[in-house]
Amino acid sequence: MERPREIALLDVGSLSRRRQVEEVDFFSERSSRPIPVTKTEGDGGRDDDEPGGVDIGLNLSTGSLRVHAQGGEGSNNHNHTLQLIDMKHELERLNEDNRRLRSTLDQATKSYSALHSHLLLLRQQQAHEIPEFSQKDKNMSTPAPALRFIAPGRSSVQEADERSRSADEGDDLSPSLSNKSPKLVREKSADHLSEVPCRKARVSVRARSDAQMITDGCQWRKYGQKMAKGNPCPRAYYRCTMAVGCPVRKQVQRCAEDKTVLITTYEGNHNHPLPPAAAAMASTTSAAAAMILSGSTTSRDSLVAAAANASCGSAFLNHFPYASTMATLSASAPFPTITLDLTRTPSPYQRSAQRPPAGPFPVPLSVIYPHDSRIPGGGMQFVGGREQTSSVVETVSAAITSDPNFTAALTAAIASVMEAHRSGGGGEGAAVTSGGHPAVVVPGSPQLPQSCTTFSTN
DNA sequence: CGGGTTTGACCAGCGC
DNA sequence: GCGCTGGTCAAACCCG
Numbered sequence: 001m002e003r004p005r006e007i008a009l010l011d012v013g014s015l016s017r018r019r020q021v022e023e024v025d026f027f028s029e030r031s032s033r034p035i036p037v038t039k040t041e042g043d044g045g046r047d048d049d050e051p052g053g054v055d056i057g058l059n060l061s062t063g064s065l066r067v068h069a070q071g072g073e074g075s076n077n078h079n080h081t082l083q084l085i086d087m088k089h090e091l092e093r094l095n096e097d098n099r100r101l102r103s104t105l106d107q108a109t110k111s112y113s114a115l116h117s118h119l120l121l122l123r124q125q126q127a128h129e130i131p132e133f134s135q136k137d138k139n140m141s142t143p144a145p146a147l148r149f150i151a152p153g154r155s156s157v158q159e160a161d162e163r164s165r166s167a168d169e170g171d172d173l174s175p176s177l178s179n180k181s182p183k184l185v186r187e188k189s190a191d192h193l194s195e196v197p198c199r200k201a202r203v204s205v206r207a208r209s210d211a212q213m214i215t216d217g218c219q220w221r222k223y224g225q226k227m228a229k230g231n232p233c234p235r236a237y238y239r240c241t242m243a244v245g246c247p248v249r250k251q252v253q254r255c256a257e258d259k260t261v262l263i264t265t266y267e268g269n270h271n272h273p274l275p276p277a278a279a280a281m282a283s284t285t286s287a288a289a290a291m292i293l294s295g296s297t298t299s300r301d302s303l304v305a306a307a308a309n310a311s312c313g314s315a316f317l318n319h320f321p322y323a324s325t326m327a328t329l330s331a332s333a334p335f336p337t338i339t340l341d342l343t344r345t346p347s348p349y350q351r352s353a354q355r356p357p358a359g360p361f362p363v364p365l366s367v368i369y370p371h372d373s374r375i376p377g378g379g380m381q382f383v384g385g386r387e388q389t390s391s392v393v394e395t396v397s398a399a400i401t402s403d404p405n406f407t408a409a410l411t412a413a414i415a416s417v418m419e420a421h422r423s424g425g426g427g428e429g430a431a432v433t434s435g436g437h438p439a440v441v442v443p444g445s446p447q448l449p450q451s452c453t454t455f456s457t458n
Numbered sequence: 459c460g461g462g463t464t465t466g467a468c469c470a471g472c473g474c
Numbered sequence: 475g476c477g478c479t480g481g482t483c484a485a486a487c488c489c490g
Contacts, residue, residue, distance in 0.1 A: 222463055225465075
């Protein structure tokens with residue numbers, strides 16, 4: 001959910017934009033009341049805990065007002081008039097800020113709703129189109145293996161539900177299988193892949209970090225480590241241990257080219273309740289999987305469609321101009337993977353405050369086909385747009401906010417952004433403060449500690 | 459002692 | 475069929 005996440009984010013920061021919104025809201029809705037004056041004539045304390053919080057946040061404005069009022073003691077009427085004019089201007093500015101922030105919030109809320117509805121719609125369609133997809137699949141001339149078993153088109157959530165149910169009954173596979181040896185179970189599950197939805201859609205995130213693994217709100221147990229070809233750094237395999245039988249796994253590996261880059265790949269859906277940060281990650285993987293699975297064919301067109309579907313949440317991305325720009329959707333074998341690269345510097349376009357109106361396709365899709373996506377190693381890459389799903393951003397946000405280094409950087413960045421906004425920012429400056437999200441900060445700040453992670457999803 | 463990590467072995471998929 | 479590679483298992487080990 002967008003709102004709680006924002007609150008959580010702001011909780012870690014030193015500045016609370018939420019409080020600013022509320023406070024400005026108060027002034028705007030009750031601007032006819034002489035609130036600042038009344039406040040300054042009161043006990044002078046900040047009643048942060050007072051219901052309705054009159055004098056919270058925006059210390060700058062209210063503080064200045066208070067000083068003016070106190071300075072007016074013994075001054076002439078002319079000074080008083082000037083102060084009132086200043087106060088009026090200040091109120092107008094705050095009202096304007098409030099309107100902008102509110103519209104931003106509305107936009108984000110609408111976008112979230114639209115995306116959510118679209119996701120539900122896609123899942124419904126998938127549920128109804130299973131036979132159709134199967135037929136399509138048969139007709140496919142050169143189906144990519146990884147996408148072929150996606151074809152049944154059951155949604156990741158459905159799969160998670162079924163897993164959850166089966167977990168309640170015993171293990172994450174059918175009870176009849178649970179009595180067999182692990183190897184048999186594994187074989188059976190592998191066989192199932194041909195008739196069960198794709199288990200291997202992935203969400204991958206690259207970021208810079210010195211840590212072994214970024215904190216993402218989940219508990220993981222390492223179950224293996226391998227040397228991967230072409231990379232001197234070993235790849236570690238982790239399994240979610242927050243619940244028995246949780247199918248979620250992740251791989252962590254340093255980038256061969258740049259060892260400061262950590263690549264984390266998540267795969268699977270959790271079958272248990274999650275803490276907020278982890279829930280965001282889970283929603284990301286689900287959404288990413290749903291997006292990929294909604295492609296359900298091996299054609300470029302359907303992948304483009306999937307990308308377009310994903311762009312429905314682009315209003316979010318408009319607010320996160322940095323993180324939203326680094327997504328790569330790869331249809332290449334073995335698994336369809338969405339990669340979010342937080343290590344690249346955003347382009348000037350991406351840095352700009354352009355914010356197209358909310359809607360399914362606020363900006364033209366920019367899709368690059370290096371070569372045929374059906375050829376292994378091929379794929380498609382979205383460049384400079386906001387085609388990534390909002391939930392990917394949520395995921396990254398979750399990971400970032402749960403990482404102390406990111407949090408510290410975020411706090412500093414928000415502070416600086418707020419300062420810039422205050423000192424004449426105005427206008428599209430709201431784009432920066434609108435989300436209060438780490439996406440504003442992280443990818444474009446080379447000096448910031450970053451972690452590189454890859455998410456995979458079922 | 460319980461839970462997590464390490465590490466060699468096993469298995470499946472894929473290309474030649 | 476064979477070898478390579480990625481993914482997983484499970485016994486041994488470590489640690490609090």
